[in-house]
Amino acid sequence: MIMDVAQIRRRFPVLNQEVNGKPLVYLDNAATTQKPDAVIQALTKYYETDNANIHRGAHTLAARSTEFYETTRKTVQRFLHAKEAEEIIFTKGTTEGINLVAATYGRKFIQQGDEIIISTLEHHSNIVPWQMLCEEKGAKLRVIPIRDSGELMLEEFDNLLSEKTKLVAVIHVSNALGTINPVDDIIAKAHAVGAKVLIDGAQSTSHLDVDVQQLDCDFLVCSAHKLYGPTGVGVLYGKRELLEAMPPYQGGGEMIKEVTFEKTTYNEIPFKFEAGTPNIGDVIAFNEAISFISEVGKQAIRSHEDELLAYAISQLSHIKGFIPVGTAKERVSVLSFLINRMHPFDVGMMLDASGIAVRTGHHCTQPLMKRLGLEGTVRASFSVYNTKSEIDRLAETLERIAKRKN
Secondary structure, eight states: OOOOHHHHHTTOGGGSSEETTEEOEEOBTTTOOOOOHHHHHHHHHIIIIIOOOOSSOOSHHHHHHHHHHHHHHHHHHHHHTOSOGGGEEEESSHHHHHHHHIIIIIHHHOOTTOEEEEETTOOGGGTHHHHHHHHHHTOEEEEEOBOTTSOBOHHHHHHHOSTTEEEEEEESBOTTTOBBOOHHHHHHHHHHTTOEEEEEOTTGGGTSOOOHHHHTOSEEEEEGGGTTSOTTOEEEEEOHHHHHHSOOSSOSTTSEEEEOSSOEEEOOTTGGGOOSSOOHHHHHHHHHHHHHHHHHOHHHHHHHHHHHHHHHHHHHTTSTTEEEEOOOSSBOSEEEEEETTOOHHHHHHHHHHTTEEOEEEOTTOHHHHHHHTOSOEEEEEOOTTOOHHHHHHHHHHHHHHHHHHO
16 A cells, blocks of 8 residues: 555645745654644644543533543553553653653662663663662662664673663663664563563654563553654553552542541552643544554554655765764664764754754763764654655755855
8 A cells, every 4th residue: 555645744734834935844753743633623622612621520521521531541552552541641741751650660669779771872861760760769770882873782781681670761762863672672681680671662652563562561651742642741551560559659639539637548540640630632632643643554654754764865875974873774764964074053054944844962862972972963853744855855955055064
């Protein structure tokens, strides 16, 4: 089946505009994907017809809102292949999901002298919470090194693992380089020494078919806004037995069964971790984003994105002064690079002047950039609605930029 990219593009209103007098070329999808019209309409419909707080209301609007909200939870369960809907916790995003695990599972089960393993590829969101936990508990943070290609040195991971390892927290796909990590291997090896595993799926869930039961990960976190959904919504998947053993993250409405001045009893999962009024409208709209992915098909999306990445590498590699950063064999549609050692911000601004949106800087991976000996990179990232003609525009503009430098 051939994907009709032109038809898909018509479903994304934001793409139909000019920036600095040029048709927009949006290549910043690793930061956030654009939203199809169905997501926008679902959000508008909620506020126009269904706006009400959920779970506790006795009236029709509350019942409808609750039904739609919980429908999204079941949709996410199927999307991630979780065993049950109760294992899906709604958060503000990937960052909050990681912090939730660090603040609950970490504080209860990590002790002085224990070790937590992360990797050099991690986003700051999967570094800082564990540093904070280690400082608080007297635990030690260990780091898997990488090769110059941006691939993990798994033999060094084997050396880091020991009976002291209590948690391994690794990114599934690098947001900075696009590297796909062999998380199935990592999970199996971590479990062999009794450690739990958290997978940062912020980038992988939009590109790969993620099955949490098949992977056997203990936790997985991701964000709606990288899945064509709204901002301010994330997902924490956790195995039931772990979520039930973890204390609440925040106190307040919905996470309680009963409150007295003497004692509070906590609600069942998932509600134990969803204190207060949630981001109802955006969670409901998230359902439409997943429906869009299912309609187009993960395999079709991945195939299209892989084709775009291969084409971009081919077109840009001819540019004198093009320096690719990250050359892993297994990667998603992320291309980081430099042009003649120019500052990435300068390149990004010149691209923006031509209507081309890319990301520049350290991509919230400063330790990775330090390992690579770089201040930052230019990052072009491709999605389902991007085209080869847009890559041609990118290549033509970069060639002009490179010649100006020379």
